[in-house]
Amino acid sequence: MKLAVITGASAGIGAEIARQLLADGWTVHNLSRRPCPVPGVTQHLCDLTEEDSLTQSLPTLEALAERSEQLVLIHNAGLLRKDAVDNLPAEALRQVLEVNVVAPSRLNGALIPKMKAGSGVIYVGSTLGEKAVAGAASYVTSKHATIGLMRATCQDLAGRGIHTACVCPGFTDTEMLRAHVGDEGATAVAAFSAFGRLITPEEIAETVVWAATHPVVNGAVLHANLGQVER
Ligand SMILES: NC(=O)c1ccc[n+]([C@@H]2O[C@H](COP(=O)([O-])OP(=O)(O)OC[C@H]3O[C@@H](n4cnc5c(N)ncnc54)[C@H](OP(=O)(O)O)[C@@H]3O)[C@@H](O)[C@H]2O)c1
Numbered sequence: 001m002k003l004a005v006i007t008g009a010s011a012g013i014g015a016e017i018a019r020q021l022l023a024d025g026w027t028v029h030n031l032s033r034r035p036c037p038v039p040g041v042t043q044h045l046c047d048l049t050e051e052d053s054l055t056q057s058l059p060t061l062e063a064l065a066e067r068s069e070q071l072v073l074i075h076n077a078g079l080l081r082k083d084a085v086d087n088l089p090a091e092a093l094r095q096v097l098e099v100n101v102v103a104p105s106r107l108n109g110a111l112i113p114k115m116k117a118g119s120g121v122i123y124v125g126s127t128l129g130e131k132a133v134a135g136a137a138s139y140v141t142s143k144h145a146t147i148g149l150m151r152a153t154c155q156d157l158a159g160r161g162i163h164t165a166c167v168c169p170g171f172t173d174t175e176m177l178r179a180h181v182g183d184e185g186a187t188a189v190a191a192f193s194a195f196g197r198l199i200t201p202e203e204i205a206e207t208v209v210w211a212a213t214h215p216v217v218n219g220a221v222l223h224a225n226l227g228q229v230e231r
Contacts, residue, residue, distance in 0.1 A: 008077025012174030065114035100142035117161025154219035170225025194227030
Protein backbone atom coordinates (compact mmCIF):
# COMPACT_ATOMS: atom_id res chain seq x y z
CA MET A 1 0.00 0.00 0.00
CA LYS A 2 1.19 3.51 -0.92
CA LEU A 3 -0.03 5.62 2.01
CA ALA A 4 -0.41 9.40 2.11
CA VAL A 5 -1.11 11.10 5.45
CA ILE A 6 -1.98 14.76 5.04
CA THR A 7 -3.06 17.44 7.48
CA GLY A 8 -5.59 20.10 6.54
CA ALA A 9 -7.16 18.41 3.51
CA SER A 10 -10.63 19.78 4.33
CA ALA A 11 -10.07 22.86 2.17
CA GLY A 12 -7.77 24.76 -0.18
CA ILE A 13 -4.35 23.39 -1.04
CA GLY A 14 -4.73 20.28 1.16
CA ALA A 15 -7.99 19.16 -0.46
CA GLU A 16 -6.35 19.46 -3.86
CA ILE A 17 -3.25 17.51 -2.73
CA ALA A 18 -5.59 14.75 -1.48
CA ARG A 19 -7.47 14.71 -4.80
CA GLN A 20 -4.27 14.45 -6.86
CA LEU A 21 -2.69 11.74 -4.67
CA LEU A 22 -5.89 9.68 -4.71
CA ALA A 23 -6.00 9.93 -8.52
CA ASP A 24 -2.37 8.68 -8.59
CA GLY A 25 -3.35 5.54 -6.65
CA TRP A 26 -2.37 6.54 -3.11
CA THR A 27 -4.45 5.60 -0.06
CA VAL A 28 -5.12 9.00 1.50
CA HIS A 29 -5.79 9.79 5.18
CA ASN A 30 -6.66 13.33 6.29
CA LEU A 31 -6.41 15.05 9.68
CA SER A 32 -8.49 18.22 10.13
CA ARG A 33 -11.53 19.47 12.04
CA ARG A 34 -13.83 19.31 8.98
CA PRO A 35 -13.83 16.35 6.59
CA CYS A 36 -11.97 16.38 3.29
CA PRO A 37 -14.53 16.89 0.48
CA VAL A 38 -12.80 14.37 -1.82
CA PRO A 39 -14.65 11.00 -1.89
CA GLY A 40 -12.41 8.08 -0.96
CA VAL A 41 -10.27 9.95 1.59
CA THR A 42 -10.30 8.49 5.12
CA GLN A 43 -11.02 11.12 7.78
CA HIS A 44 -9.42 11.55 11.19
CA LEU A 45 -11.37 14.51 12.51
CA CYS A 46 -9.18 16.32 14.99
CA ASP A 47 -8.17 19.75 16.22
CA LEU A 48 -4.42 20.13 15.93
CA THR A 49 -4.38 22.83 18.63
CA GLU A 50 -5.46 20.17 21.15
CA GLU A 51 -2.85 17.62 22.19
CA ASP A 52 -5.41 14.92 23.09
CA SER A 53 -7.29 15.28 19.83
CA LEU A 54 -4.20 14.36 17.76
CA THR A 55 -3.17 11.68 20.25
CA GLN A 56 -6.40 9.78 19.56
CA SER A 57 -5.62 9.47 15.84
CA LEU A 58 -2.03 8.29 16.26
CA PRO A 59 -2.46 4.54 17.00
CA THR A 60 -4.52 3.97 13.82
CA LEU A 61 -2.06 5.93 11.71
CA GLU A 62 0.93 4.12 13.25
CA ALA A 63 -0.62 0.72 12.45
CA LEU A 64 -1.29 1.79 8.86
CA ALA A 65 2.22 3.17 8.50
CA GLU A 66 3.65 -0.14 9.70
CA ARG A 67 1.81 -1.94 6.86
CA SER A 68 2.60 0.59 4.12
CA GLU A 69 5.34 0.02 1.53
CA GLN A 70 5.77 3.74 1.01
CA LEU A 71 4.47 6.65 3.09
CA VAL A 72 4.31 10.33 2.28
CA LEU A 73 3.57 12.55 5.27
CA ILE A 74 2.39 15.98 4.18
CA HIS A 75 2.30 18.73 6.79
CA ASN A 76 -0.13 21.13 5.16
CA ALA A 77 -2.54 22.40 7.85
CA GLY A 78 -1.87 26.01 8.75
CA LEU A 79 -3.15 28.68 11.08
CA LEU A 80 -2.72 32.36 10.19
CA ARG A 81 -3.61 35.08 12.71
CA LYS A 82 -3.42 38.84 12.47
CA ASP A 83 -0.98 39.94 15.18
CA ALA A 84 2.22 41.86 15.77
CA VAL A 85 5.29 41.58 17.99
CA ASP A 86 3.91 44.20 20.37
CA ASN A 87 0.46 42.59 20.48
CA LEU A 88 1.02 38.86 20.60
CA PRO A 89 -0.74 37.05 23.45
CA ALA A 90 1.22 33.98 24.53
CA GLU A 91 -1.80 31.71 24.13
CA ALA A 92 -2.38 32.90 20.55
CA LEU A 93 1.28 32.30 19.68
CA ARG A 94 1.04 28.82 21.26
CA GLN A 95 -2.00 27.93 19.10
CA VAL A 96 -0.26 28.95 15.88
CA LEU A 97 2.87 27.02 16.86
CA GLU A 98 0.74 23.98 17.82
CA VAL A 99 -0.81 23.73 14.35
CA ASN A 100 2.16 24.86 12.24
CA VAL A 101 5.10 23.30 14.11
CA VAL A 102 4.23 21.07 17.09
CA ALA A 103 1.63 18.89 15.33
CA PRO A 104 4.02 18.20 12.41
CA SER A 105 6.73 17.29 14.92
CA ARG A 106 4.39 14.93 16.79
CA LEU A 107 3.31 13.23 13.55
CA ASN A 108 6.99 12.92 12.57
CA GLY A 109 7.73 11.22 15.89
CA ALA A 110 4.89 8.75 15.44
CA LEU A 111 5.24 7.91 11.74
CA ILE A 112 8.88 8.36 10.68
CA PRO A 113 10.01 5.31 12.73
CA LYS A 114 7.57 3.19 10.64
CA MET A 115 8.64 4.61 7.24
CA LYS A 116 10.38 2.45 4.67
CA ALA A 117 13.01 3.71 2.22
CA GLY A 118 11.29 5.60 -0.61
CA SER A 119 9.05 7.53 1.78
CA GLY A 120 8.96 11.31 2.19
CA VAL A 121 8.08 14.11 4.60
CA ILE A 122 6.84 17.26 2.87
CA TYR A 123 6.18 20.54 4.65
CA VAL A 124 3.96 23.30 3.30
CA GLY A 125 5.74 26.47 4.40
CA SER A 126 5.25 29.99 3.07
CA THR A 127 7.07 32.86 1.43
CA LEU A 128 6.90 34.16 5.02
CA GLY A 129 9.24 31.35 6.06
CA GLU A 130 12.15 33.37 4.73
CA LYS A 131 10.95 36.94 5.04
CA ALA A 132 8.52 38.94 7.18
CA VAL A 133 5.64 41.31 6.56
CA ALA A 134 3.90 43.41 9.21
CA GLY A 135 0.81 42.08 10.97
CA ALA A 136 1.48 38.33 11.04
CA ALA A 137 4.16 37.86 13.71
CA SER A 138 3.07 34.44 14.98
CA TYR A 139 2.69 33.06 11.45
CA VAL A 140 6.04 34.46 10.26
CA THR A 141 7.72 32.96 13.34
CA SER A 142 6.07 29.58 12.84
CA LYS A 143 6.86 29.39 9.11
CA HIS A 144 10.54 30.17 9.75
CA ALA A 145 10.42 27.25 12.21
CA THR A 146 8.83 25.03 9.53
CA ILE A 147 11.89 25.49 7.33
CA GLY A 148 14.14 24.73 10.32
CA LEU A 149 12.20 21.55 11.04
CA MET A 150 12.49 20.47 7.39
CA ARG A 151 16.26 21.07 7.39
CA ALA A 152 16.59 19.09 10.64
CA THR A 153 14.50 16.31 9.05
CA CYS A 154 16.97 16.12 6.16
CA GLN A 155 19.99 15.90 8.45
CA ASP A 156 18.52 13.50 11.00
CA LEU A 157 17.19 11.05 8.38
CA ALA A 158 20.38 10.94 6.27
CA GLY A 159 21.09 7.40 5.14
CA ARG A 160 17.55 6.10 5.64
CA GLY A 161 16.22 6.62 2.10
CA ILE A 162 13.58 9.10 3.30
CA HIS A 163 13.55 12.55 1.75
CA THR A 164 12.06 15.89 2.76
CA ALA A 165 11.34 19.31 1.27
CA CYS A 166 9.45 22.47 2.13
CA VAL A 167 7.14 23.93 -0.53
CA CYS A 168 6.61 27.65 0.12
CA PRO A 169 3.50 29.00 -1.63
CA GLY A 170 2.99 32.65 -2.50
CA PHE A 171 -0.47 34.22 -2.61
CA THR A 172 -2.81 31.29 -3.32
CA ASP A 173 -6.55 31.64 -3.79
CA THR A 174 -7.90 29.85 -0.70
CA GLU A 175 -10.07 30.53 2.36
CA MET A 176 -6.96 31.42 4.35
CA LEU A 177 -5.87 34.18 1.98
CA ARG A 178 -9.37 35.67 1.60
CA ALA A 179 -9.99 35.55 5.37
CA HIS A 180 -6.70 37.37 5.97
CA VAL A 181 -6.78 40.09 3.29
CA GLY A 182 -10.43 40.13 2.12
CA ASP A 183 -11.66 39.91 -1.47
CA GLU A 184 -10.37 43.36 -2.41
CA GLY A 185 -7.07 42.59 -0.75
CA ALA A 186 -6.82 39.35 -2.74
CA THR A 187 -7.08 41.35 -5.97
CA ALA A 188 -4.47 43.77 -4.67
CA VAL A 189 -1.93 41.10 -3.67
CA ALA A 190 -2.31 39.35 -7.03
CA ALA A 191 -0.38 42.32 -8.43
CA PHE A 192 2.63 41.33 -6.25
CA SER A 193 3.26 38.30 -8.47
CA ALA A 194 5.26 38.65 -11.67
CA PHE A 195 2.30 37.04 -13.46
CA GLY A 196 -0.25 39.49 -12.00
CA ARG A 197 -2.56 36.77 -10.67
CA LEU A 198 -3.16 34.57 -7.65
CA ILE A 199 -1.78 31.03 -7.64
CA THR A 200 -4.37 28.25 -7.80
CA PRO A 201 -4.45 25.52 -5.11
CA GLU A 202 -3.97 23.02 -7.97
CA GLU A 203 -0.60 24.56 -8.88
CA ILE A 204 0.68 24.27 -5.30
CA ALA A 205 -0.70 20.73 -4.98
CA GLU A 206 1.11 19.66 -8.16
CA THR A 207 4.37 21.03 -6.71
CA VAL A 208 3.82 19.24 -3.38
CA VAL A 209 2.98 15.92 -5.06
CA TRP A 210 6.02 16.27 -7.30
CA ALA A 211 8.27 17.01 -4.30
CA ALA A 212 6.77 14.05 -2.40
CA THR A 213 7.76 11.66 -5.18
CA HIS A 214 11.18 13.08 -6.19
CA PRO A 215 13.88 12.41 -3.57
CA VAL A 216 16.41 14.51 -5.48
CA VAL A 217 14.91 17.62 -3.80
CA ASN A 218 15.90 16.35 -0.35
CA GLY A 219 16.46 19.30 2.01
CA ALA A 220 15.21 21.90 -0.47
CA VAL A 221 13.09 24.99 0.11
CA LEU A 222 10.95 25.23 -3.03
CA HIS A 223 9.42 28.65 -3.62
CA ALA A 224 6.17 28.29 -5.55
CA ASN A 225 5.07 31.91 -5.87
CA LEU A 226 5.02 32.86 -9.58
CA GLY A 227 7.93 35.20 -8.81
CA GLN A 228 7.21 37.98 -6.36
CA VAL A 229 7.77 41.55 -7.49
CA GLU A 230 9.78 43.31 -4.77
CA ARG A 231 8.63 46.85 -3.91
N1 LIG B 1 -3.21 30.53 0.69
C1 LIG B 1 -2.03 31.15 0.70
O1 LIG B 1 -1.87 32.24 0.12
C2 LIG B 1 -0.84 30.49 1.38
C3 LIG B 1 0.40 31.13 1.23
C4 LIG B 1 1.51 30.56 1.85
C5 LIG B 1 1.37 29.39 2.57
N2 LIG B 1 0.15 28.79 2.70
C6 LIG B 1 0.08 27.55 3.49
O2 LIG B 1 -0.62 26.56 2.78
C7 LIG B 1 -1.18 25.63 3.73
C8 LIG B 1 -2.64 25.38 3.37
O3 LIG B 1 -3.36 26.60 3.51
P1 LIG B 1 -4.58 27.01 2.56
O4 LIG B 1 -4.22 28.28 1.92
O5 LIG B 1 -5.01 25.85 1.73
O6 LIG B 1 -5.66 27.39 3.68
P2 LIG B 1 -7.13 26.86 3.99
O7 LIG B 1 -7.90 26.66 2.74
O8 LIG B 1 -7.64 27.82 5.00
O9 LIG B 1 -6.85 25.44 4.65
C9 LIG B 1 -6.23 25.33 5.91
C10 LIG B 1 -6.31 23.90 6.37
O10 LIG B 1 -5.69 23.80 7.66
C11 LIG B 1 -6.55 23.11 8.53
N3 LIG B 1 -6.44 23.57 9.92
C12 LIG B 1 -6.37 24.83 10.38
N4 LIG B 1 -6.41 24.83 11.72
C13 LIG B 1 -6.53 23.54 12.10
C14 LIG B 1 -6.66 22.89 13.36
N5 LIG B 1 -6.69 23.59 14.50
N6 LIG B 1 -6.76 21.55 13.40
C15 LIG B 1 -6.76 20.84 12.25
N7 LIG B 1 -6.64 21.38 11.03
C16 LIG B 1 -6.54 22.72 10.96
C17 LIG B 1 -7.96 23.45 8.02
O11 LIG B 1 -8.84 22.41 8.42
P3 LIG B 1 -10.13 22.60 9.37
O12 LIG B 1 -10.51 24.04 9.34
O13 LIG B 1 -11.14 21.67 8.77
O14 LIG B 1 -9.66 22.14 10.70
C18 LIG B 1 -7.76 23.46 6.52
O15 LIG B 1 -7.94 22.17 5.98
C19 LIG B 1 -0.98 26.26 5.12
O16 LIG B 1 0.12 25.66 5.76
C20 LIG B 1 -0.68 27.71 4.79
O17 LIG B 1 0.09 28.32 5.80
C21 LIG B 1 -0.97 29.33 2.11
